[in-house]
Structures are given as C-alpha cells and as structure tokens.
Amino acid sequence: MKVYSGAVSVVATAAVLAASIQNVNGFSTFSRKMSQVGISTPPNGIIHRKNQALSVSTNRDTEISAPSLGRSREEIEKEVSSGVAMEGGPVIDFGSIKDNTSRAERALAQAREEYEASGRVITNNLRLMGINDEVTAEMGREIGLFSSDEKVQGCAQYLRAMAADKGLFQPSDTASTPSLDQFTDQQKTEYRALLDKSYEESGAVTEAFAKTFYLGTQLLPMEARKAIWAVYVWCRRTDEIVDAPRESNAEMLTDLSAWEIRLEELFQYGKVEDVLDLCLLECKIKYPTMPIEPYLDMIRGMLMDIPELGQDRYETFEELHLYCYRVAGTVGLMSMPVWGCAPGYTEADSKESALSLGVAFQITNIFRDVGEDAATRGRIYLSRSDMKRFGVTEEQIMEKRVDENYIALMKHEIARARMYYERAKSGVPMLTEYSRLPVQSALDCYGKILDKMKKMVTTP
Numbered sequence: 001m002k003v004y005s006g007a008v009s010v011v012a013t014a015a016v017l018a019a020s021i022q023n024v025n026g027f028s029t030f031s032r033k034m035s036q037v038g039i040s041t042p043p044n045g046i047i048h049r050k051n052q053a054l055s056v057s058t059n060r061d062t063e064i065s066a067p068s069l070g071r072s073r074e075e076i077e078k079e080v081s082s083g084v085a086m087e088g089g090p091v092i093d094f095g096s097i098k099d100n101t102s103r104a105e106r107a108l109a110q111a112r113e114e115y116e117a118s119g120r121v122i123t124n125n126l127r128l129m130g131i132n133d134e135v136t137a138e139m140g141r142e143i144g145l146f147s148s149d150e151k152v153q154g155c156a157q158y159l160r161a162m163a164a165d166k167g168l169f170q171p172s173d174t175a176s177t178p179s180l181d182q183f184t185d186q187q188k189t190e191y192r193a194l195l196d197k198s199y200e201e202s203g204a205v206t207e208a209f210a211k212t213f214y215l216g217t218q219l220l221p222m223e224a225r226k227a228i229w230a231v232y233v234w235c236r237r238t239d240e241i242v243d244a245p246r247e248s249n250a251e252m253l254t255d256l257s258a259w260e261i262r263l264e265e266l267f268q269y270g271k272v273e274d275v276l277d278l279c280l281l282e283c284k285i286k287y288p289t290m291p292i293e294p295y296l297d298m299i300r301g302m303l304m305d306i307p308e309l310g311q312d313r314y315e316t317f318e319e320l321h322l323y324c325y326r327v328a329g330t331v332g333l334m335s336m337p338v339w340g341c342a343p344g345y346t347e348a349d350s351k352e353s354a355l356s357l358g359v360a361f362q363i364t365n366i367f368r369d370v371g372e373d374a375a376t377r378g379r380i381y382l383s384r385s386d387m388k389r390f391g392v393t394e395e396q397i398m399e400k401r402v403d404e405n406y407i408a409l410m411k412h413e414i415a416r417a418r419m420y421y422e423r424a425k426s427g428v429p430m431l432t433e434y435s436r437l438p439v440q441s442a443l444d445c446y447g448k449i450l451d452k453m454k455k456m457v458t459t460p
Contacts, residue, residue: 071304071311075102080318091352091359091423092318094325095333096293098300104309111253112261122258123251128274129259130237132244138208144201144275147194152275155191158183159278160270163285169270177270198278202229209236212445219438227287227338230279234263235298235331237276242302249306260299267292287337289347294330301326305379312379317416320366320383321359329358339439340432353427357443360420364446367413367453374398386412407457414454421447 082097098105115121122129127136128144136142160169160177169177183191206229207214213232217225241255265271272281284290304310304323314320332354336347366373366381373379374397380387387393390409397406421443428440 071102071104071309073315075099076311076315076319080316080322091356091420092321092325093351093355094322094329095297097297097322104300104303104306107249107253107309108257108260108303111250112257115254115257115261120258120261122255128237128276129255129262130240132240134244135205135240139205143205144198146197146201147275149274151190151194152272152278154187155194155278156270156272156281158188158191159281159285163270166285166288168285168288170268172265172269172271175265175269175271194275195278195282198275199226199229202226202233202276202279205229205236206232216438216442216445219441221434223286224338224340224434226279227283228335230276230283231331231334231338233276234280234295235334238298238302242306249308252306256299256302260296263292263295283338290337291333294333297326298330301330312377314381314383316385317383320363320381323381324359324362324366325355328362329355332358339435342430342432345430350427350430353424353430356420356423356427357439360417360424360443361446363413363417363420364449367410367417368449370397371400375400382409382413410453410457414450414457417450421450 078099079094079097079102082094100106100109127142131143157176157178158180160175161180161183163169164177164180169175171177203214203226206217210232217228220228238259241259242252244252246252262271262273262277266277266281267284270281270284272278301323304326311319314323333351336350336354341347341350370380370382373381380394380397382392382397386409390412391405392409396403425440425443428436428443431439
C-alpha cells in the first residue's frame with residue numbers, strides 16, 4: 001500500500017463524505033420522514049442488535065419509565081460531579097473517573113477476582129479474544145491464525161528489546177527482555193514480516209467493519225495509518241467482548257476482566273497474548289506518550305450500555321456527556337499521540353479539542369439514531385431535562401411521533417453539537433501537518449450530517 005498523493009486524497013475524502021451523508025438519506029418513511037428529525041429505521045424495518053432488547057411499555061395513559069436499574073442515581077451523580085471542566089467552555093474531562101462502589105464496578109471486580117483465582121482460565125478460547133462468529137462472518141474467514149504462539153512471543157521479545165533503552169516497561173518474569181544483539185538477522189526479518197502481516201490483518205478488520213473510517217485513514221502516512229488501525233482493532237474487539245450474544249452477563253464480565261488485565265500488562269510489561277496485540281505493543285513503543293487511561297475508560301463506557309449494570313436513560317446532558325466521553329472522546333485521546341502536535345503545541349494544549357471531537361461525533365450519532373435506539377433497544381439517549389424543556393415525551397419517541405416540540409428539541413440539540421464541532425476545529429492547527437486533512441475531513445463529513453438534519457427539520 002502506498003501513501004496517497006493529492007488527487008487520490010481528494011477522492012478518498014469525497015468517498016468518506018458520500019458515505020456519511022448516505023447514512024442520513026437512507027431512512028424509511030412514516031407519515032412524514034422520521035429521518036428528517038432524527039428518528040430512523042432501516043429499510044426493512046428490522047434491526048438485528050446483539051444487546052438484549054429491553055421491554056418498554058407504550059401505554060398512552062402512562063409515562064414510560066426507565067426499565068433498567070443498573071446504575072443508581074447516587075452512583076451516576078457521583079461520577080458526573082467528578083468531571084473537570086476544561087478551560088474555555090463546557091467541555092468536561094472525565095478521564096479515569098470511576099465509582100468503585102457502583103454495581104458495575106463491583107461486578108467487574110468480582111469477575112476479575114474469580115478469574116485470577118481460577119488461574120486465568122478462559123473456557124471459550126478457540127479464537128482470539130473479541131473475535132466471534134459475527135466477526136468471522138463479516139470477514140469471511142478466521143482472524144489472526146497465521147502465526148504460532150512461539151513466534152508471537154518471540155516477536156514481542158524483539159519489540160521489548162528494541163525499546164529497552166526507553167524505559168517504557170517494567171521487568172516481568174512472564175515477559176522477558178533479551179539483549180537486542182541476541183537476535184539474528186534472520187529472526188529480525190521474520191519478526192518484521194510478522195508485524196507487517198499483523199498490521200495487514202488489522203487493516204482488513206478495520207475495512208470490513210468501518211469502511212468509511214478506513215477510507216479516512218488512507219489520508220495518513222503509512223506508519224500513522226497502521227497505528228490507527230491497531231487502535232481501532234482494540235476498540236472493535238472490546239465492543240465485541242461486551243456485545244457478543246451471551247447466556248448471561250457473568251461470562252462477558254469474565255472475558256472483560258481478562259481483557260482489562262491484558263491491557264494493563266501490555267502497557268506495564270510489554271506483554272502480549274496474541275498476534276493482534278503485537279500491533280498495539282509497537283504503537284506504545286513508537287508513541288510512548290500514548291496513555292492507558294482512555295482504554296480503561298472505554299471499557300467503563302461499554303459497561304454503561306449493559307442491561308442491569310448500566311443505564312438507558314439520561315437525566316441531564318452532563319450524564320450523556322460522560323457516556324460520550326467514554327465511548328468516543330476516549331478515541332480522540334488514544335489517537336492524539338499518533339496525530340502528533342505542530343511545533344509550539346503539546347498534547348495538553350490539544351486535549352480539549354480531542355475530547356470535543358469525540359463528543360461531537362457521538363452526539364451526532366445519537367441524534368441520527370433516536371428512533372432505532374428506542375425501538376430496538378428501549379434506549380433513549382436524549383436527556384430527560386432537554387425533553388421536558390421542549391415538551392417531548394418518551395411515549396412520543398417510542399411511537400415515532402413528530403411534532404413542533406420534537407423539531408424544536410432537534411434544533412436545540414443540533415446547535416449544541418455545532419458548539420462541540422467548533423471547539424474540535426480549533427484544535428486542527430495544533431496537529432502535525434499530515435494529520436490536519438484527515439481530522440478536518442472527518443469533522444466536515446460528520447458536520448454534513450448535521451447540515452442535512454437541520455435542513456430537514458426546517459423544511460416543510
């Protein structure tokens with residue numbers, strides 16, 4: 001794969017833009033187009049979602065209440081109040097915030113303790129963790145089975161040896177670090193080839209599951225492109241661990257505990273478990289400022305969507321902001337070291353913009369998919385305080401009824417999203433030159449979705 005030059009970059013950007021706008025145009029109709037105001041359904045009216053759908057009453061005589069009691073009001077308020085407002089506006093940093101007394105944290109901690117006590121035994125380990133039937137069906141083949149464990153561990157030793165002088169990893173009995181001169185030229189060549197194959201596999205997964213995003217990565221230089229693929233694949237696997245069909249939450253929590261431990265040991269010791277881990281390990285070596293905190297925070301975000309552990313209603317936008325940070329703002333923080341900063345700027349300078357980027361994208365997704373989330377999962381992400389302010393009820397959303405109140409609510413939410421887009425755009429000049437076009441293109445693409453929504457709610 002070669003680095004694309006100007007003309008091809010423009011084509012790739014256009015393809016990203018077209019794919020993003022198509023998400024808005026492809027919705028079906030009711031008495032008027034629900035897609036025009038953020039309520040959407042797929043063309044055939046059927047959505048197959050991995051999470052168990054929640055049972056929600058739509059009795060016209062009663063207000064619909066939240067069916068999930070996973071997070072108490074006290075737990076939610078404790079975490080939300082711990083956020084730190086960034087200088088300059090309503091962008092909140094929720095980094096590393098968690099309530100260890102919450103039901104979700106206690107469940108995850110118990111699963112972790114039981115996993116450790118079992119000798120770290122995973123029962124369903126025929127595939128790489130986070131790779132399931134749905135992943136292999138989408139790919140049309142199995143994933144990551146092109147190398148022996150012995151060669152994977154040898155490659156990890158080689159990477160740790162190359163990074164020995166950086167002081168990134170602590171010594172470990174289970175992740176030794178030989179001297180670099182102990183590796184023969186043939187071994188170095190073989191390990192480099194294995195890494196290249198691992199990145200190729202990560203790129204294939206990215207392309208299969210996020211074609212629009214994959215096109216956007218073509219605007220990056222090869223090294224940065226591969227690093228973003230590695231980050232995406234880690235996020236994809238995390239999502240699959242949480243969303244995969246399960247008989248109970250217990251198995252999911254065990255796998256998630258194991259996944260969290262793997263992440264901690266990769267960052268602390270440079271330890272890997274499978275061939276796809278090699279990519280993230282090399283990313284940590286190439287981009288040593290890459291922090292572990294947003295990865296851990298994303299795991300907490302995934303838990304927020306789990307029935308009986310998370311929440312499916314949000315009283316205030318601040319609560320939704322926490323969710324948006326964990327599932328999307330974290331990606332901006334993961335990516336910052338890869339994007340790099342222009343001379344005179346630091347990652348601390350661009351942090352607010354990176355967080356704004358994630359929040360902007362996530363709330364755009366939420367506004368676009370109001371009807372889908374309500375109809376198929378019993379979830380309403382729009383804050384109850386905003387709905388009350390504009391006279392919109394949960395019953396109305398469940399029944400996909402559009403009126404002037406709902407249109408006014410959407411206009412308000414679109415204006416709020418615009419604010420986050422503007423804050424994200426202010427950070428583009430802070431990035432290295434090679435990162436500005438991909439990030440600006442992504443902002444423009446998602447911004448077009450808002451443009452389309454605004455036009456539809458203002459057009460009779």
